[in-house]
Amino acid sequence: MNASLFLQAMNDVDDAFIWQSEHSEPGKKDVPVKYPSRFLFRAIMAAAIIIAFAATVYGAGALLDIWNDRWLQTPSVDPIQLVQEAIDRQMEKDYTVSVQVEEILEDEAETQRVYDWAPDSMLAMLNGYGARPEALEGKTPEEVKAVYARYTVVYDHTKTFYRDGTLYQYFYLVQTTEGTWEIFESTDALELQTFPSEPGDASLPADTEASAAETDYSEAIAVVLEMIERWEAFEDVSKVTIQAAAFDQEQTEAALQRLVGTAFAQGNGWTEDFLTHHMAAITVTYTIWQDGNPQTETACYWLLQDPASGAWYPSEITGFMDAPEQ
Amino acid sequence: MEDSQIIQLYWERNTDAISQTERKYGRYCKTIAHNILQNEEDAEECVNDTLLGAWTSIPPKHPDNLPVYLGKLTRNRAINAWRAQRRDKRGGGTLTLAWEEIAEIMPSGESVEQEMISQETVLAINRFLAALPVTERSVFLRRYWYFDELPVICERFGFRSSKVKSMLYRTRIKLKKYLKKEGFL
Known part of the structure; x- marks a missing residue:
């Protein structure tokens, strides 16, 4: 079969599918749901928790989808200056009361991951791991930069529903042939709520210095199982059964390596010690009946533990990613 | 009427x-x-x-x-x-782009297959579509049946461009795996 044959064969697919897609209303999802679909839920969870890591520990961060495809930017020879100006120019929006940049850093590790189009880059995880961005085509590693920014913004709530707060966002830049830099993509911006204390300063339970091998992950596993079982509340899911769930040392270490030392982790005050003792990956195999079709999946969920209360909070990284077949 | x-x-x-x-x-x-x-x-x-x-x-x-x-x-x-x-x-336009997207996962070249679309092929594609979540299926149909341009799909579903591209890419990969498994590739 080739592409022409496939597209021709598509002509005779079931009428119901064709008509169903015709009736997807503009600006709305085409599936009436009791709650957002499981996949939307996943995306929100991933966005809200992966980037706003501390927010998962101290309270859920609110997803704030600002500036996507709407940067006001002037190409600059200085990548930091470019991002600084893009953030400052948020003031030109009539709903912005104030904006203050807290920190802007180049993130070499994220730059490399994006250049390699690795599935664990923040961009791939949060925006969906699809085709390599066209903007990267023909670029050398030196012509690409990932820049991490943290800023505080206040909005006029008579004009926008956006919440005020300190936002975290990655900007992705490429260098033009003229030598200037331009933003070609960004992750969603997330609001980080006020911390009761920095993770490193929190009063830790007495056993938090125990090694990972000695830690009891049964509560973390229970949190994941409870989250998966709740999917039955979604309109498109009729049943979920769980086959297996366990702490995954390998995935935990991989996540640790991915985070430690990054500008993102440093900006949030997450030390290697904190992440080593309060992060866990749980691998779970389950069968989900979605739209009547059973599908068995093995997913890995990344959790963080509140050092003060000891409670685990679910996140989702590996399970959300869907690396393409090479 | x-x-x-x-x-x-x-x-x-x-x-x-x-x-x-x-x-x-x-x-x-x-x-x-x-x-x-x-x-x-x-x-x-x-x-x-x-x-x-x-x-x-x-x-x-x-x-x-x-x-x-x-x-x-x-x-x-x-x-x-x-x-x-x-x-x-x-030729040009959306069909050319859609054709190129599908061609990435299919063997290249024109062949006598053009005249050999069997009922079995259509049934296989129907089975693949039936197994997709509703939204993914509808987005896939909008692109490869209606040949809608990406911005049109984004507006229809309220999705960002990156999400639609990602969704289509993942579905094409699933399609490739499925067609391989079923012996069509």
Whole structure:
């Protein structure tokens, strides 16, 4: 079969599918749901928790989808200056009361991951791991930069529903042939709520210095199982059964390596010690009946533990990613 | 007028069937034709061909879903016209892009297969589509059945461009795996 044959064969697919897609209303999802679909839920969870890591520990961060495809930017020879100006120019929006940049850093590790189009880059995880961005085509590693920014913004709530707060966002830049830099993509911006204390300063339970091998992950596993079982509340899911769930040392270490030392982790005050003792990956195999079709999946969920209360909070990284077949 | 009444007009060989069809579904068919041919005049001609095709095929046909039936006639004619244009190096637009996207996961080259679309092939594609979540399936159909441009799909579903691209990419990868498993690749 080739592409022409496939597209021709598509002509005779079931009428119901064709008509169903015709009736997807503009600006709305085409599936009436009791709650957002499981996949939307996943995306929100991933966005809200992966980037706003501390927010998962101290309270859920609110997803704030600002500036996507709407940067006001002037190409600059200085990548930091470019991002600084893009953030400052948020003031030109009539709903912005104030904006203050807290920190802007180049993130070499994220730059490399994006250049390699690795599935664990923040961009791939949060925006969906699809085709390599066209903007990267023909670029050398030196012509690409990932820049991490943290800023505080206040909005006029008579004009926008956006919440005020300190936002975290990655900007992705490429260098033009003229030598200037331009933003070609960004992750969603997330609001980080006020911390009761920095993770490193929190009063830790007495056993938090125990090694990972000695830690009891049964509560973390229970949190994941409870989250998966709740999917039955979604309109498109009729049943979920769980086959297996366990702490995954390998995935935990991989996540640790991915985070430690990054500008993102440093900006949030997450030390290697904190992440080593309060992060866990749980691998779970389950069968989900979605739209009547059973599908068995093995997913890995990344959790963080509140050092003060000891409670685990679910996140989702590996399970959300869907690396393409090479 | 209800679809069943329009179909009844066809069966009565009443030429009002054509005007009623054009009034109700002319725009729908033209959108499909235009997505493929990217030319107002060619799309118009294609819709006229579709109306003629409906007139000559109903009866004996009695479509359960009139607009989809008309859509299939339109799509088929438009693709044939696009092929002819492509041979003349004039083709372009969304179908070319969609074709290239699918070509990434399929073996290249034209072949006698063009004339060998079996019922088995269509059933296999139906099984694949049936297994997809509703939203993914609808987005896939919008791209590879209706040949909607990406911004049109984004607006329809309220998704960002990156999400639609990602969704389509993942579905194509699933399709490739599925067709391999079923022995079509």
